[in-house]
Amino acid sequence: MASVKVAIVGASGETGQSIVEGLLSSSSPKFEITALTRPESIDKPVNANLKSRGITVVPVNLSGPPEQLVQALAGIDVVISAIYFGSLAEEIPLANAAKAAGVKRFVQSAFMIVVPPRGVVDFREKKEENLNHIQKIRLPYTYLDVGWWFQITLPRLPSGRIDYILPSTQPDLPIGLDGNVPSALADIRDVGRYVARVIADPRTLNKKVHVYNEIYTRNQVYDLLEKLSGEKLERRYMSERDADARIQEARSALKKEPTDPSALAALITSQLFFSWGIRGDNTPEYAEYLGYLNGKDLYPDFKFTKLEEYVKEVLEGKAKGVYQSFSK
Amino acid sequence: MASVKVAIVGASGETGQSIVEGLLSSSSPKFEITALTRPESIDKPVNANLKSRGITVVPVNLSGPPEQLVQALAGIDVVISAIYFGSLAEEIPLANAAKAAGVKRFVQSAFMIVVPPRGVVDFREKKEENLNHIQKIRLPYTYLDVGWWFQITLPRLPSGRIDYILPSTQPDLPIGLDGNVPSALADIRDVGRYVARVIADPRTLNKKVHVYNEIYTRNQVYDLLEKLSGEKLERRYMSERDADARIQEARSALKKEPTDPSALAALITSQLFFSWGIRGDNTPEYAEYLGYLNGKDLYPDFKFTKLEEYVKEVLEGKAKGVYQSFSK
Numbered sequence A, B: 001m002a003s004v005k006v007a008i009v010g011a012s013g014e015t016g017q018s019i020v021e022g023l024l025s026s027s028s029p030k031f032e033i034t035a036l037t038r039p040e041s042i043d044k045p046v047n048a049n050l051k052s053r054g055i056t057v058v059p060v061n062l063s064g065p066p067e068q069l070v071q072a073l074a075g076i077d078v079v080i081s082a083i084y085f086g087s088l089a090e091e092i093p094l095a096n097a098a099k100a101a102g103v104k105r106f107v108q109s110a111f112m113i114v115v116p117p118r119g120v121v122d123f124r125e126k127k128e129e130n131l132n133h134i135q136k137i138r139l140p141y142t143y144l145d146v147g148w149w150f151q152i153t154l155p156r157l158p159s160g161r162i163d164y165i166l167p168s169t170q171p172d173l174p175i176g177l178d179g180n181v182p183s184a185l186a187d188i189r190d191v192g193r194y195v196a197r198v199i200a201d202p203r204t205l206n207k208k209v210h211v212y213n214e215i216y217t218r219n220q221v222y223d224l225l226e227k228l229s230g231e232k233l234e235r236r237y238m239s240e241r242d243a244d245a246r247i248q249e250a251r252s253a254l255k256k257e258p259t260d261p262s263a264l265a266a267l268i269t270s271q272l273f274f275s276w277g278i279r280g281d282n283t284p285e286y287a288e289y290l291g292y293l294n295g296k297d298l299y300p301d302f303k304f305t306k307l308e309e310y311v312k313e314v315l316e317g318k319a320k321g322v323y324q325s326f327s328k
Helices: A014-024 A045-052 A067-073 A083-100 A123-135 A188-198 A218-230 A240-256 A261-279 A284-288 A307-315 B014-024 B047-053 B066-074 B084-099 B123-136 B188-198 B218-229 B240-256 B262-280 B284-289 B307-315
Strands: A005-008 A031-037 A056-059 A078-081 A105-107 A141-146 A181-188 A205-212 A214-217 A290-296 B004-009 B031-037 B054-060 B076-082 B106-107 B142-147 B183-185 B206-211 B214-217 B293-294
Touching: A014 A031, A014 A188, A014 A218, A031 A045, A031 B293, A045 A056, A067 A083, A067 B066, A078 A083, A083 A123, A123 A141, A123 A261, A123 B206, A141 A188, A181 A188, A188 A205, A205 A284, A218 A307, A240 A261, A284 A290, A284 B293, B004 B014, B014 B031, B031 B047, B047 B054, B054 B084, B066 B084, B066 B206, B066 B214, B084 B123, B123 B142, B188 B206, B206 B284, B214 B218, B218 B307, B240 B262
Parallel strands: A005 A031, A005 A078, A031 A056, A078 A105, A105 A141, A141 A205, A205 A290, B004 B031, B004 B076, B031 B054, B076 B106, B106 B142, B142 B206, B206 B293
Antiparallel strands: A181 A214, B183 B214
8 A cells, every 4th residue: 555645734733743643653554744834943843853753844834825835735645734723724725725736635623622613612613614615625625523632631639749741721620510511532642543544534535523532521530530549629610601601701801902812712711611511512422413423433443542541641640741832 | 103293484485385385295204384474474365375275374473582483383393494595594593492492303494506605605604604503502403405496497598488487587697617517406396395305304314415306517408498499599608707707796786785686686696606607516526525415315216307397398388487476
C-alpha cells in the first residue's frame, strides 16, 4: 500500500501534536506528513522537532497568494486543519486551495465535543459555516468531533497533588444539575490514532464522525477520583438558571472588552459547560441524531485509554498536562 | 395499524395541496389529517373544501400564545410545515410547540431542489437555520427536498399552445452553460405520495431525504418537447458570468426596493437558476454528498409520472398549471 500524503495545519497545537503522533504510529497505511507553518514560525523549536521526525515543514501564509497555497498542497491526499479556533477564517482559503489542488479529503478543525450546530456555543457556528463552505465547493470532507479530553476533566484535589497536570487557565468547573448528565470523554493522546483510522476509511468520507473513549457523568468522575485518591472532594452543583446567567455575564463582559482574551475564554467556557454539563449534548445519542457516525461502531477493536488508567497515571505523578505553555 | 395523526401548515399552497392528496390516497397507513389555518382564513373556500374531505381544520395563530399551539398539536404524531417561504420564521414557534406536545416527527418546509445549505440561495439559509433550531431542541425531524417541478420546467412553445399551464409569473428561463447540466425533476402531484411514504418510514427519521422522478438536462427537456410537439424551440444559452451578473443586478434592485415582491422573486429565481442551471447542484450525487438519503433507493417500487407522460398531457390540453391564482 502506497503511503498516504497528509498535510497538517496547526501541528504544534495540542490536537495537532496528537495527530502527528497518531499518524507516525500507524503501520498501515503509512503516512507521509507535511506540516504547514506560518513563515514567521519556521525557525521555532517545534518545527525543528517535527523535521527531526521526518516531517516536511513548509512555510506558507494561508491568507497569502492562493497559487502558493495550491502549490504547497500539490500531490497531497488529505489536508487536516487543527487550526486555532481564533483563526478559523483562514480555513476558507485553505479549503479553496485544497479543492484546486485536487485533495481527496479535507478534515476541518472541528475536534471538539458534540454541540448543536447553532444556538448554544458561538464558535461552533463558525465551524458550521466553514463546513457549509466546504460543501458549497464540493470538497470531499470528514467532520470529526472528539470526546472532552481526560486532561481537562478532573477537578482539583484538596491535597494539590494533581495540580501539576491541570491547566492554570482552567476554571474550577462546577457540576451541572444533579451531576448525572452523561458526557463522552477521550484521552487527547488517543485522538491522533482515531484520526489515523478515520482518514484512511472510505466509510467516513463526506460524513460527520464522533470518536470518544468512555461516557462518564460528573458524579462518576468525582466518585472515581475519590476512590483512587482516597481524598474527599467538595461538590458544587450548578442549576440551569445559574449556568445561563453565567453565559449572559460573560457575554456582557465581552461586549465591553471585545478584544480581551480572558473575556472570550469565559464566554466559551460557560457556553461549553452549558452544552455538555447542563443540556447533555455531548453524547453518542445526540451525535447520532445529528447524523454523526459513531467511532465505537466503526472501530470496535480500537485500543483506548480508560479514564481509570489515566487517573492512576495522574496520581502516580506520571501524566503530562495540556496547555503547559500557559501554566504556572 | 392505527391511523397516523398528521397536522399540516400551509395545506392550501401548491405543495400543501399535493401533500393532502398524497396522504388521503394512502391505504397503509391511513392518515388522519388536521390542517392548521390562520384564524382570519378559517372561512375561506379552501378550508370548506378541506373539511368536506374529512380534514379537521383548526384555526391557530403560529405567532400567538404558545399554549394554544401546543394544545392544537396534542396527540399529533407528525407535523408537516408547507409554509410559504416568506413565513419561515413562524416555523420556530411551531417547532417549539411540536416539541412540547411530544410530536414524533417534524417535517419542516424544505420541499425545494437540492442546493448548498449556505452561500448560493439566500432563502435556503433560512431553512438551514430552522433545521439547526429543530436540532438544538432535539425535535425528531425529516428534512425533505424534492425535484424541480415538471409544472415549471417547460419553455413556452412558439404556438402558445402550452401557455395555459405556465405560470404568468414564470420568467422565460434561459439554458445554463451548454445545456448539458443535469437536474432532478418531479411532478408536483407525486410529491404528496412521496411524503406519505417518507413520514411513515423509520429509516427517514432524523435524516435528509431527496425524492425526484427523473433526471433531465435542459437540452433533453427541449429535445423532448420539440419531438412531442413538432415545434422548433429557440435555445438561449447563458454563461456562468451572465448568470452571476443577473444575481448581482437582482440583489441591487432588491436593496433599493426591499419590500418589492417582484424584486425578491427576481433574486430568488436568478439564484435558483444559478444553482440548478449553472452549478448543477440539483442532482442525486450532490444530495448524497450532502448526506441525503435517495428516494430511489428507499422506494424503488414508487410509481411516478414520467416527464414524457406529463408533456403529452400538457399538449393534449389536459394538464393543470401551478400558481394559477397568479396567472392571467
